[in-house]
Every structure is written in structure tokens, then in C-alpha cells.
Amino acid sequence: MKNSNDSTVIDVPPTAGSSKSKAAASVASRQVNAGGMKRGLGVFDFVLRLGALGAALAAAATMGTSDETLPFFTQFFQFEASYEDLPTFQFFLIAMGIIAGYMALSVPFSIVCIVRPAAVGIRLVLFILDTVALTFATSAAAAAAAMVYLAHSGNSNTNWLAICDQFEDFCQNISGAVVGSFVAVLLIMFLVLLSAFAIRNTH
Template identity: 65%
Template sequence: MEGKKSSDHSGETTIRIPETTTKSIKLERGGGGGWKRGVGIFDFILRLSAIAASLAAAVTMGTTDQTLPFFTQFFQFQASYDDLPAFTFFVIANAATSGYLVLSLAFSIVGIVRPHLTGIRLLLLILDIVMVSLTTAAAAAAGAIVYLAHNGNPSANWIAICQQFDDFCQRISGAVVASFIAAFLLILLVILSAVALRRH
């Protein structure tokens, strides 16, 4: 908008600025806060969903075992998650991810209350990337073992055990799926934080 010049009898020139200019500046400054607050709320919801997925994966895998009786109770076949290091790593990684996500909820709430703070958003972005790597590595390692459990490997003379340990295989398969869901939600959190920082 352009101001209007006027001169009085003393020869001084005054510039009149319309009131709408200052109002539009205030609206322009406050407009981004609502968008960033919406991003913060969506971030909080995604973190709750990721907590549920990673915790379900850790608990399901960590409580999985199956015993098959063979002739007598003294001679049995048993399958447990801690028989394989990949499954142990899977439980630890998903438990660590869920623990981090619980702690990050406090920072996410601060991001909702104070949407213009970029330091918290940057910190969450870096830590979320670390957790994406950890969760994806654990899910991929466990997924390879689950594939072998279902299909075996004739070249290495590894037999498929899921025909006998069907309950065990169903539980570990579900745990791996839940972990991949948690990894996907963490990727969405990383993208959301990057977009929010980009538009700051």
C-alpha cells in the first residue's frame, strides 16, 4: 500500500500510513503459527502410533517360544527367540526405539506449545533418523531369519521349521511386520520434521 503525502501551512510534509498495513503485517506474522501447530499435533499422533508398533514388536518377539513334545516329556524340541542373536537384537532395538519415542513425546508437546522453536525440531529430526536406521536394521535382520524359517534353504540343507513350529512362526512374523510399520512411521516423522524446518 502507498502512503499519502500532505503538507500543512508550516511547510512540513507528513505521510499518512493506512491502518490496514499494520494489521496485515500482524496477520502475516501469525499465519505460520497455526500451520506449525498442526504439524506438531500430527507429529505427536505419529509418535504415539510408532510407540504402539515398536512396543508390540518387542513384546511379541520377546514372549515367543514353543515346545514340541517328542515321545516323552524328557525329550522335547523347543524354539525360543533368544536362540538366535538376530531375534535378541530385534527385541533390544525395538525396546530402545519405543523408549526413545516415549521420551520424545515431551519434546513433541513443547513443539505444539511453541511451534516457532527450531532447535527442538532439529534435535528430534536427528534422533529420529538414528532410530529409523536402528529399527530398519533390526526388522531386516529378523525378516531374513523369518524367511528361512518359512522356506528353508535347500542349498545349505536348512529345513523350514514352520511346519512344526507354526505358532512360533506366526508370532515372529507378526513382530517383524509391526517393526516395519514402526520404521515407516519414523520415516514419516523425519519427512514431517524436514518439511517443517524447510518452511521455517
């Protein structure tokens, strides 16, 4: 017989319904957190695309206006430097224009990824196209950088004279264009990595 002061503790096992509700709440919480992270990645993707668009446009515009004529010239001879004189710079201008156009066209798709963070197909398409754009931009930037180096330093083995001592404004413009192109390359590289990370964490 138990004393009246003794207390009796009765363990009530959790019901199946309460366990299921807790599991459902946990799954819902994880889905909300995952959706917020994916939306944040989409916003970052959007910002990077705008940055790459601006860098590519600036590089193309700077290269397209890189013309300089020296003040000392005669009736028959004048000394002029222009991007049109070198096919490498022409290719650079076209490539940066294409990259800028692609970035502008990809911005609406980036917005869709913000609105619908679980859209895998769009992210996969952007990942593939960004990889192509990265390759294209890198090749154009590297080729132009080699020509800028020759313009500054020359090459005695091939009788390539350094022209930047005379055409200072021209060399400043083409150097700035190359710097802008490498900024675009860096931003597109981050876009590729971001798309790969977003696709990996979709499921």
C-alpha cells in the first residue's frame, strides 16, 4: 500500500500522429531553408550577370574607340594606330560584343531562377551557355593581352617595335579594354561555379 504522499508517474508513449506531424514540420522547415538559399543564389547570379554585362560592354566600347593619330604628319604620310589595324583586336571587339549580348539575354532567365528557385532545367542551360561564354571570353582576352604586351615591350627577334612610347592614348585604351575583359572573365567564372553549386544542391 503506497503512502498518500507518494506520487505516481505515468509515462505516456508518443502517438504516431504526433511523430508524423513533427517529421512533416521538420521537412517543411528544411524545404523553406533550402528555398531561401536557392533564392539567394539566384539573386547573386543576377548581380554577377549585370557585372559581367557592364565589364564586357566597357571593354568593347574602349577597344572600339582606341584610335590615335600622331600630330606630326605630312601631306603624304601620317602615323595612325587603330584597333582595325590588327585582326586580334577586331576579334576581341566582336567577342566582347557577343558576350555582352549573351549576358543581356540571360538576365531574364536569371530572374526566373529567383522566382522559381527549384527550376533545374533553366539552371542547366545557363550552366552550359556560361561555360561556352567563359571559353570564348578567355580566348579573346588572352589574345588581346598578348598583343598589348607586344605594343608595350616589342619583340626584337621579330622586329616588332614597341609603339606605346609614341601612341600613349592608344595603348592606354587597349590596356583598359583588356583589363575590362579579364574582369568579365572572372565574373563569368564565378557564374559557372555558382550554377554548378545550385544544380548540385537542387535535389
